[in-house]
Amino acid sequence: MKVITANFVTCAVKECKTSPTSFPLHFHDAELEMQELDFQPEFIRNVIPRIDWEGLRVTANELGFPSLPESKPEGEALGDEQTLKDLHRLLLETQVMEGKLICGNCGHEYVIKEGIANFLLPSHLV
Amino acid sequence: MLPTPDTSHVSFDTIYEPSEDSYLFLDTLSSASESKWLSERFQKSSGPSDNSINAVPLVVETGTGSGVVLGFVAAHSQQIFGRQDILTLGTDVNRNACIATGKTVSTAIQSIQHKQENTENNPNLQTVHISSITADLCTSLRPGSVDVLLFNPPYVPSEDLPRLPTAAENDPAVAQAMSRSARFESDSYFLSLTYAGGVDGMETTNRLLDAIPGILSARGVAYVLLCKQNRPDEVMTRIREWGGWCAENAGSSGMQAGWEKLVIVRIWREGN
Numbered sequence: 001m002k003v004i005t006a007n008f009v010t011c012a013v014k015e016c017k018t019s020p021t022s023f024p025l026h027f028h029d030a031e032l033e034m035q036e037l038d039f040q041p042e043f044i045r046n047v048i049p050r051i052d053w054e055g056l057r058v059t060a061n062e063l064g065f066p067s068l069p070e071s072k073p074e075g076e077a078l079g080d081e082q083t084l085k086d087l088h089r090l091l092l093e094t095q096v097m098e099g100k101l102i103c104g105n106c107g108h109e110y111v112i113k114e115g116i117a118n119f120l121l122p123s124h125l126v
Numbered sequence: 127m128l129p130t131p132d133t134s135h136v137s138f139d140t141i142y143e144p145s146e147d148s149y150l151f152l153d154t155l156s157s158a159s160e161s162k163w164l165s166e167r168f169q170k171s172s173g174p175s176d177n178s179i180n181a182v183p184l185v186v187e188t189g190t191g192s193g194v195v196l197g198f199v200a201a202h203s204q205q206i207f208g209r210q211d212i213l214t215l216g217t218d219v220n221r222n223a224c225i226a227t228g229k230t231v232s233t234a235i236q237s238i239q240h241k242q243e244n245t246e247n248n249p250n251l252q253t254v255h256i257s258s259i260t261a262d263l264c265t266s267l268r269p270g271s272v273d274v275l276l277f278n279p280p281y282v283p284s285e286d287l288p289r290l291p292t293a294a295e296n297d298p299a300v301a302q303a304m305s306r307s308a309r310f311e312s313d314s315y316f317l318s319l320t321y322a323g324g325v326d327g328m329e330t331t332n333r334l335l336d337a338i339p340g341i342l343s344a345r346g347v348a349y350v351l352l353c354k355q356n357r358p359d360e361v362m363t364r365i366r367e368w369g370g371w372c373a374e375n376a377g378s379s380g381m382q383a384g385w386e387k388l389v390i391v392r393i394w395r396e397g398n
């Protein structure tokens with residue numbers, strides 16, 4: 001599971017959908033693996049508009065990538081190759097192999113095993 | 127005809143084997159009319175770079191099975207969406223299907239990239255498969271995040287709708303420790319999830335349709351496959367009655383007594 005995935009998922013519990021604390025889900029005990037991918041500056045530039053920046057900053061901190069800019073790169077900042085490289089590394093090259101994603105609202109833990117997160121809820125939560 | 131992704135690594139004990147409906151999906155999305163429609167919607171602007179227009183589309187397939195459909199759109203994103211850079215994400219209730227999909231999609235992307243390496247001046251395929259997650263439809267996806275949603279549902283009418291699997295049922299260690307007969311039961315159960323659709327074959331599809339307005343982005347579009355018993359005309363009428371939504375027949379196959387056996391419906395916001 002690439003780290004960018006965390007920017008597109010939220011708690012599966014219905015009641016959590018309206019709560020702002022259900023996004024992003026919080027990484028715990030994450031084991032990471034790097035998978036090298038060609039760096040394509042334009043690709044990353046066009047990925048950035050898709051990103052919820054506040055959410056990504058939370059994720060980056062939890063995974064120990066502290067160096068994200070405070071606000072989403074726009075205009076000239078999109079020309080900064082180092083920023084794009086950092087984002088490429090974090091979003092696309094970093095894979096979460098083991099660990100948990102935890103909802104900040106209900107506390108439910110979504111387990112990640114061998115790179116695959118399980119978002120199926122136990123029957124009492126459906 | 128664009129090549130079909132390789133699924134020879136997939137064990138079809140618990141996973142749906144690519145069939146007529148899967149191939150109708152491939153043919154429909156890559157048809158001249160549908161590719162034109164999608165490319166007009168998603169290709170990058172040639173003028174001054176506008177980030178919101180050029181934003182990389184997120185393509186999600188729910189119930190990926192072997193991953194043949196998602197692998198196909200990932201590998202042929204240039205022909206289908208008019209661009210070389212999409213993000214793909216797959217969901218399935220069967221963990222084995224998630225593993226299979228990851229491999230099918232990555233292999234399909236790599237095989238195109240490998241061909242491009244041998245041809246000069248070809249723009250590179252940059253498409254990335256971000257993950258396959260074990261999930262019920264799109265219930266765990268962030269609202270408004272999906273640009274293209276694909277669903278080849280369990281559409282066969284059945285007396286009962288199989289319940290969703292538990293974490294234990296999806297645990298490979300549990301499956302490995304099973305007796306032969308328990309394994310057979312478990313495999314049959316997982317296969318039933320791939321086809322049994324409950325009343326009118328629509329119980330799962332209806333849940334997905336209900337989620338569409340919430341999950342699609344402003345430019346979002348969904349493709350959902352229906353069979354004759356699902357009454358596609360009634361389903362399309364119902365979608366149009368949501369208000370502000372369009373539904374059209376994007377591709378069909380197998381005429382039977384004047385009816386198409388399978389239909390793929392395109393669903394999108396009016397005026398977008």
